[in-house]
Amino acid sequence: MSSLNATPLNATVAKVTTRIAERSKERRALYEQRMTDQHRRGVHRAELACGNLAHGFAACSPAEKDTLKLMNSANLGIISAYNDMLSAHQPFETFPTTIREAARAMGSTAQFAGGVPAMCDGVTQGQPGMELSLFSRDVIAMATAVGLSHNMFDAALYLGVCDKIVPGLFIGAARFGHLPAMFVPAGPMPSGLPNKEKARVRQLFAEGKVGRAELLEAESESYHSPGTCTFYGTANSNQLMMEVMGLHLPGTSFVNPGTEMREALTRFATEQAIRNTQAGGEYRPFYKQIDERAIVNAVVGLLASGGSTNHTLHLIAMAAAAGITLTWDDFTELSTVTPSVMKVYPNGQADINHFQAAGGMSYLFRELLGAGLLHGDIPTVFGTDLTAYTQEPFLEDGKLVWREGPEKSLDEEVLRPVATPFAPTGGLTVMNGNLGRGVIKISAVSDEHRVLEAPVRIFDDQNQMKGAFEAGELDRDVIVVVRFQGPKANGMPELHKLTPYLGVLQDRGFKVALVTDGRMSGASGKVPAAIHISPEALDGGPLAKLRDGDVVALDANTGVLEAKVDPATWAERRLAHADLDHYHVGMGRELFGGFRHLAMRGEEGAGVFGGFEADDIALQDNQIRQEDA
Missing domain, CATH: 3.50.30.80 (IlvD/EDD C-terminal domain-like)
Incomplete structure (x- = not known):
């Protein structure tokens, strides 16, 4: 047992986790039962009639068809949020080819199961299109379900980075929780104009002291290439949380796109997803990975890093999709014992690339696990518990390997140990x-x-x-x-x-x-x-x-x-x-009238799906009361 594994869990983290589990007991049990029932149906391709299966692999190569007919190899479903409008998602254009090649090399197959919509809040900020932004999360979840509904897949790879996209993919993955899930990021763009200078120009423009040409030049120097925006907003908070929940490979969140390392990580993610299938011999379905411990880890990671407030909505909706009831009060209580150890813009002047260079996720994991603030015993897509995430990836003669990450921060103005944090609470x-x-x-x-x-x-x-x-x-x-x-x-x-x-x-x-x-x-x-x-x-x-x-x-x-x-x-x-x-009219907003009508309160996640299993339990309780009467 490693020393990190031996660290006792913080008492408040343990208490909040137990409280969430007790609060969620009925709906979580119903969720797990539904996922178990879906899994019992076996390899889904085997259920399909010959006509169904012929349609399912009609566009595949002869060799891929032969592989799919055997039923004893894995077929991966790719759900991608690729488009050219999001710099963070543009690199995903080539990922399906890489994934198919890697799957074939493993004697398996991969199919592009479906694309999901992905809008850029940077483009729509302050514009009418922004009013579709939050609801796009639930559209993405539904589009994920449509893509996976073909019932052809042994596991799914989810390609997404930005604001509502990853929460939407997560919700969709939770409802197909019998499938192993691998979240595959694209990485941040290289650093551009310093954040302090960008903010200065924006304020000068607001005061009328510089013109639009100067503002556009500053914005273009800041957002300048493929990859995620480099400030620590919702997109990069997504990546950190996926890794803290064990849904990423270790150290994969903040590797720049278009690099040899990024390509190697995508190939390895494909290979690992195959190993995680029933055909691969190590069945690791989403629903057995993500429970209240993983959700608490996500909240702690968010608080320790000073992450996006949008996740006080998203995480509640994400947890609900997995049969877990998370509340704002859980956030607050966890914040009291979670120190702030990161300063990345807007919390500081550094960007996410600077965080990565200072020690990145491996150092953050080491500190939070060492302080007993994370559940280290959760299962992960890497085939280990979370203590393996103190490692980071390297290339040795073109082969991907993991080594222990730094034990000390390389820049304590950006990333600090828990013992000397920027603030004692999560803020x-x-x-x-x-x-x-x-x-x-x-x-x-x-x-x-x-x-x-x-x-x-x-x-x-x-x-x-x-x-x-x-x-x-x-x-x-x-x-x-x-x-x-x-x-x-x-x-x-x-x-x-x-x-x-x-x-x-x-x-x-x-x-x-x-x-x-x-x-x-x-x-x-x-x-x-x-x-x-x-x-x-x-x-x-x-x-x-x-x-x-x-x-x-x-x-x-x-x-x-x-x-x-x-x-x-x-x-x-x-x-x-x-x-x-x-x-309510224009820019497609009239199409979302039903969403506005169904929307729950912000404290409930602001979604349109209701409470999933919680609704069923309420209906069952009501039926029992009526029968008793």
Whole structure:
């Protein structure tokens, strides 16, 4: 037993994990039963009628057809989010060819089972298309199910990187949990314009001090090639979490695309996926890998790294798909014992390539496992427990090998040991008060900006704020409230467009914060932002009771979000209404009316699928009550 394996699990991590397991007991048991039932049907190709099977391999080569007819080799299904619109996903164009070649070399086959939609939030930020962004997660999950529904596969490889794409793929994988799953990343683009300079130019543009040509030049130097954007937003948070859950190969998250190492890792992922099938002799289905321990690992990894607030929505929906009930309170309690050990923009000035060079995932694993903050005993796609993830990949004469990673950080301004963290907690807090519940990320917020009390200025549309800023109406201490931005109202878009304006106000010496039932970007930064307020304004949420000039107290340290209004007056106030018609038509938004109607609250993951097994259990309980009556 390694010394990391021998480290006792942190008491709070153990307590939260047990609580999640107890809370999820019924729905998790039903989920596992369903996955077991699917697995019992055997090799799925063997179930297909001859006509079905002929259709399934009609486009394959004669040799591949012969292999598929044998039924004793593995056939991999490839689900890819490739398109040319996302720099992070463009490298996936060539991955299916690599995967097919690697599978053939193993005496198996691989088929491109289906493509899923993938939109770039960088392109749609502040535009009408952003209102489709969050719902695209659930579309991706459904598209994954369509691709795998052909019932031809022994395992699946999921090719995705960015914001909603990986959570959507994960949800789809969970519903096909009887299949082994391998998540295959593409890696970050090489470093470009420093993040500090990019942020400076954005603020200068917001103030009208530089023109659009200068802004475009800065943005182009920052986002300049194939690969994931190099700041630590939702996309790179996805990659870290997949590795912490054991769904990536060790050390694969942040290897640049187009390199010999990236190609070798993709080939090895294919070979390992085949080994993980029943035909390969080491059956490792998704549903036996991902349980409450893996979900807790994902939360701890997110908190320790200062990851994206979007995952306070995504992880809840992802866990639900695997029969696990995760809550915001779990995030908060885990945050109290999880130190902040990474500083990558927007939490610092370094980018993800700098993190990789400083020690990367192998060092992060070593520190978190050594402190008892991760469940090291979870099964992984690598065929080991999580302690193998302190290793990192190398090429020796063209062959992929793993060696132990660094025992010390190479740059403690970017990556620190648990013993001397940047902060003692994970920097994520649940906000509570008479305005509802939300979350706030403070890992990039200075201590002096975390507590304020100020009058509110209310907007029902993010574009209204730009005009108020330019007119000088916000040059004061102010809490900006942007409401009617929840999933039922308009799909819960990110409001990252507001960041430069709020940053300018803060730099001018004013106390500033944002409160919204919408989202901020995964790059939430230096301005305190209480987001995902639930229930949303359209759903009877108390944000709709606020009036311009009301004083609101926000304390990010204690999690207080309170309108300082006389209780009697507050109780008598009617809910404000907003004209939302302009949100619902154009750019395809009319196609998502059903999604807006079905959307759950932010605290429930803001999805449209209901509670999966939880719904069935509620129906069963109701039926039992009716029978008893």
